[in-house]
Amino acid sequence: MNRLARFAGFGSHDEALEAPAVVDRDVAVEQMAAEELREPIIAALRNVHDPEIPVNIYDLGLIYTIDIASNGDVAVEMTLTAPACPVAGMMPIMVRDAVASVEGVGAVRVDLVWTPPWSQEHMSDEARLQLGLM
Numbered sequence: 639m640n641r642l643a644r645f646a647g648f649g650s651h652d653e654a655l656e657a658p659a660v661v662d663r664d665v666a667v668e669q670m671a672a673e674e675l676r677e678p679i680i681a682a683l684r685n686v687h688d689p690e691i692p693v694n695i696y697d698l699g700l701i702y703t704i705d706i707a708s709n710g711d712v713a714v715e716m717t718l719t720a721p722a723c724p725v726a727g728m729m730p731i732m733v734r735d736a737v738a739s740v741e742g743v744g745a746v747r748v749d750l751v752w753t754p755p756w757s758q759e760h761m762s763d764e765a766r767l768q769l770g771l772m
Contacts (some may be wrong), residue, residue: 711743
């Protein structure tokens with residue numbers, strides 16, 4: 639046995655030292671209600687931008703649904719502006735990472751869907767104004 643182990647008491651056969659301390663206490667873990675997560679998730683999604691369009695993906699209308707389970711797991715359905723979008727492989731990962739960064743969120747699943755197809759009608763008024771479409 640080395641000196642550090644002896645100093646720390648490893649290898650000692652003193653019964654008092656070997657008995658584990660038992661602490662019986664209830665620990666309350668506060669869980670955020672599912673709908674309380676919606677606004678922080680949307681705020682996180684507003685930090686994700688399509689590299690080709692200077693508008694965040696939420697206001698651009700690329701996020702179709704955000705389903706939040708009672709345990710904090712989140713399922714997102716999203717689309718892209720076009721099926722041949724050059725960031726098609728990267729964008730769902732960016733969305734997953736943004737949603738997962740929200741405190742209280744559990745597992746995150748992002749599904750890329752094509753129905754209904756994206757159109758400018760999905761955009762928020764702020765996005766249309768920012769792109770000069772209003």
